[in-house]
Amino acid sequence: MLNDILVHLPVERPAEPVIDCAVSVAKLFGAHLEAIACAYQPINPAIVVGASAAYYADASQYNTNLDKATQRLDQFKATVGAAGLPHDGRTIADSPALANETLSLIGRMYDLNIVAQPDPAHPCNHDGLAEAVLFNSGRPMLLVPYIHAGPLQPNRVLICWDGSRPAARAVHDAMPWLKRAKTIEIVTINEDPDVAGDTSCDALVAHLSRHKLSATTNKFNCDSGKIHSALLSLAADSCADLMVMGGYGHSRLREFILGGVTRGMFKSLTVPTLMAH
Incomplete structure (x- = not known):
């Protein structure tokens, strides 16, 4: 709580x-x-x-x-x-x-x-x-977001999942929100089914089901430099009230040099986002 x-x-x-x-x-x-x-x-x-x-x-x-x-x-x-x-x-x-x-x-x-x-x-x-x-x-x-106005009603939650430790931490921390949500959607980008295994998007669906939470999935591929834009577009299309994601799955130095998802979110965020590291 x-x-x-x-x-x-x-x-x-x-x-x-x-x-x-x-x-x-x-x-x-x-x-x-x-x-x-x-x-x-x-x-x-x-x-x-x-x-x-x-x-x-x-x-x-x-x-x-x-x-x-x-x-x-x-x-x-x-x-x-x-x-x-x-x-x-x-x-x-x-x-x-x-x-x-x-x-x-x-x-x-x-x-x-x-x-x-x-x-x-x-x-x-x-x-x-x-x-x-x-x-x-x-x-x-x-x-x-600096453009946010009014109250936050987290009815539609979008989980950004990549199987990383920060993402797992974020989902755990989001449990009080997820239990109040009307819909939960899990999005994963560029997931390799041969590698994801026990930390796949489908595994997360099964985990949430054991908490009596139902979630849908959305899996797609895109260029690594456009991931944060793809996530924000999906959030807009699905009318998400809240996003859940891990922050800085890579080192800050690598994100600064390569332009990571977290840094992109910090600059372009449009939906209140629960982050954990």
């Missing part, structure tokens, strides 16, 4: 997508909802050697102050209070790298972390948080 949820409020851009999503999830599971708003502090150039003045000028323009973080927290409390949900909230302040490390550590004590997707059109200090939480919290993360 999800009894204790943490939502990370973006301060440098609108927080409505994650707040609306978090409230609906807390209602669905009857959970306590806590929020953190981070006032990112600029790096002090006096303690860093070799960086240019242009770098610090750029870093400073993204700096937010504690007043803005407090405003976001007040917005959260007003919305959650009106919904009648048990809640709490706080602010922290630190440099981006240290703040994201701290937020990841805090996230370990919750059943779910809710994080806003980075918006490529409006870069900010918050952008590195999703990756930090995914890798370092040890807990499932719900990534909310």
Whole structure:
């Protein structure tokens, strides 16, 4: 069950997508909802050697102050209070790298972390948080698209399955959602039946059936560089409310160089996605 949820409020851009999503999830599971708003502090150039003045000028323009973080927290409390949900909230302040490390550590004590997707059109200090939480919290993360609006009603769930450890972790963490879903679809891309074996898409269907969950399958092939686009297209075609997937099945370095599925999702996400690593 999800009894204790943490939502990370973006301060440098609108927080409505994650707040609306978090409230609906807390209602669905009857959970306590806590929020953190981070006032990112600029790096002090006096303690860093070799960086240019242009770098610090750029870093400073993204700096937010504690007043803005407090405003976001007040917005959260007003919305959650009106919904009648048990809640709490706080602010922290630190440099981006240290703040994201701290937020990841805090996230370990919750059943779910809710994080806003980075918006490529409006870069900010918050952008590195999703990756930090995914890798370092040890807990499932719900990534909310910056275009999301309104509550999340996870009636139609799409599981992105590749037989990997992160994918298995994600399915396990998604069980409370799957048990409330009306339809479950499993999609696998480029699955080799001679290799998949015990971790095949069909094996996952059998596993879910033992949890009294019925799922359909969708198997197809496509170029490796287009997998994330294919998944998002399928999610749109099937009107999926929630996607479930493992994050970073390969190393971050390999994904950065080759352009992996997780990195593509971070950039192009259109559906709230439960991720685990």
